[in-house]
Amino acid sequence: MSTVYVFGHKNPDNDAIMSAVVLSQLLNQVNYDGNEYKACALGALPAESAKLLAEAGVAEPEQIESVEAGQLVVLTDHNESAQSVEGLKGAVVAGVVDHHRIGDFETAAPLHYICLPWGSSCTIVAKLFEVLGQQPTDVQAKLLLSAMMTDTLMLKSPTTTDVDRAMAAKLGQQVGVDPVKFGMEVFLSRPSGSFTAAEMVGNDIKMFEPAGNKLLIGQYETVDKTRALGMIDEIREAMRAYAADKGADGIVLCVTDIMEEGSQVLFEGDTELAQKGLGIADEHDGVWMPGVLSRKKQVAAPILAAAE
Ligand SMILES: [Mn+2]
Known part of the structure; x- marks a missing residue:
């Protein structure tokens, strides 16, 4: 069994954090490849992520800056080395779950690479629950929905797709919230002033x-x-x-x-x-x-x- 670090981009936003947290939970839940998946963060958590995780009783991902050569990693919400961990070139990328353009990405071996131009990486993670025959818990549904709302600016961004709208409705129904209203609450929990x-x-x-x-x-x-x-x-x-x-x-x-x-x-x-x-x-x-x-x-x- 190996420990695989799962992390989003540097200067993490809510999507980078929640995609890493919930994806690592999902992969552990299904005992994927027999590995242990550990959520990490490349920087301090945004205020809304820290608040949502605390309310949910989920531990904050450990903050890391670099990885050692040979470390197994899964990248979420990014693929470009300029936005990633120090030492990425020497790491073994086991997977990528992303919704950005492909930058300077290259690996020596085949990998799980899932890139879909949907509104948030968490929409893809939510879809992966279906692919792996799992039902997200209410906590997981809420964390995923929060990042879908922050990344799509409450479904208003032109990056929003029908898949995001349908998934947001589904997760909102599960946790009993209106996705857009819930998204606004998440935005307002930022200490903007x-x-x-x-x-x-x-x-x-x-x-x-x-x-x-x-x-x-x-x-x-x-x-x-x-x-x-x-x-x-x-x-x-x-x-x-x-x-x-x-x-x-x-x-x-x-x-x-x-x-x-x-x-x-x-x-x-x-x-x-x-x-x-x-x-x-x-x-x-x-x-x-x-x-x-x-x-x-x-x-x-x-x-x-x-x-x-
Ligand atoms: Mn994103």
Whole structure:
């Protein structure tokens, strides 16, 4: 029996955490491959994840930064090495459960690779319960549903598919909640008023490498962008500091207003390609992009396409 580490991306969001937690539970439940699956996290848990796990009486995944050579791992909610654990190249990737583009992913041996362009990795984990003939417990259903709602911004993001809507309805019925109302409660459990500029920048940020450039793309989701927009200078300073710390050439931050359904987009550093991809220019207070809710589909994808 081997211990397999199961983890989502660095700067974990609720989907990265819940996909790792519930997938590892499922694989242990069915004694998959005779291994022991251990949920881990590549960074501090978001407030809503910590709260949901505490309420459910589920232990928080252990935080790790690196893995040793030969360590068996399962990646959830990511596949790109820039977003993954230190030492990934020497690890043995036994599986991937993801809903992102495939980046620089490569393995020596065959593996379980499940990538579906659905709204959240937790939708895929929920489907895997069906595939493996299991019924999620109410706790598992609630944890999965919470991440489906945060990742799809209550099913409003253009990444949402019919599969997400059907699965959300099914899980909501099981635990006796309206998925969208429950999702709003999860969002409101974030301590939005207390976020510092540095937290807004670093809370949910990913490194991309379009045309050899190191570009950070961050997203700060809020139910009221007014406060964030009142501290633009601090946010810009925090963006410059974060990019310098990570050795990035440029940094893009989307302040996404869930209620108004759009994002205020800010640039710092070398972001010529990002501006070209998004078709907007850098303005001091940022540029409002109505309808832009998905970093993956509406921000990262056009920027990466502009690099080709
Ligand atoms: Mn996700």
